[in-house]
């Protein structure tokens with residue numbers, strides 16, 4: 001049987017979350033610490049553990065069919081690949097930063113300046129779009145140290161919490177792009193592989209949807225059911241069961257976690273009590 005080949009980062013920030021996602025999709029694979037290629041035990045999927053920066057080329061060449069990768073790397077490598085699903089982890093941005101003492105915020109500051117980066121294509125595209133002529137100095141890591149050792153006037157690198165910039169006395173001035181882990185695919189998959197991919201995407205979407213949602217149960221005076229229901233942005237309509245105590249009902253529903261917190265006061269004011277919030281494993285609409 002035809003198998004879909006998926007590239008996963010061998011080690012690094014994406015590795016664990018990628019494997020976890022496949023596991024949550026019910027796909028059983030052995031950990032590839034020593035192996036570079038492992039077949040899933042219960043799904044037509046072959047996992048290849050690769051270096052992040054090599055993956056875009058492998059997708060374009062069809063060495064792998066799909067991959068879990070940071071969208072910023074896909075953009076940087078400028079290879080043929082299609083993003084099919086955003087996965088919600090490894091959220092970061094690629095930004096320009098300067099030493100704190102520089103008080104200029106305008107991108108034009110970088111005219112005639114030297115910028116250290118591991119993302120030369122992303123930076124070049126940004127500079128060109130903004131008519132800035134700067135000298136790009138490519139380094140493969142520890143970019144944030146460059147201004148302190150006199151290697152560059154500024155940096156272009158990944159920022160998440162901002163603590164690496166802070167520790168190195170730098171200040172973020174421009175966000176060039178925002179990124180998160182994505183599922184990307186080769187543009188010319190055959191019909192059989194497309195069918196397997198569709199099954200995988202179906203599972204991934206069920207997992208991601210469930211991650212953001214909660215099952216809520218609450219006790220509500222039966223006379224207040226309409227009022228409480230109006231507050232809850234529900235899937236279809238809530239489940240309502242009578243409580244043993246006369247005049248009270250138990251109301252069950254599914255709600256996005258953020259909306260739950262935004263509506264909690266309104267729910268209580270409307271008479272809901274004994275509110276339970278339960279995680280959901282998978283969610284198929």
Ligand SMILES: Nc1ncnc2c1ncn2[C@@H]1O[C@H](COP(=O)(O)OP(=O)(O)OP(=O)(O)O)[C@@H](O)[C@H]1O
Nearest residue numbers: 012013014051052053070072073090091092158160
């Ligand atoms: N601090 C961060 N916070 C959130 N996401 C990040 C952060 N740093 C990197 N990322 C994202 O995670 C991806 C993997 O980062 P990681 O540092 O593990 O690998 P790498 O050094 O880019 O690649 P390689 O596997 O080639 O060594 C990046 O491409 C980016 O999309």
Ligand SMILES: O=P(O)(O)OC[C@H]1O[C@H](OP(=O)(O)OP(=O)(O)O)[C@H](O)[C@@H]1O
Nearest residue numbers: 141142157158159160161162163164165
């Ligand atoms: O804003 P922060 O939360 O501090 O994250 C940003 C840092 O994270 C990444 O480095 P990483 O830790 O992946 O090390 P690496 O350079 O060895 O890849 C990135 O290159 C930044 O240096």
Ligand SMILES: [Mg+2]
Nearest residue numbers: 012013141158
């Ligand atoms: Mg890194």
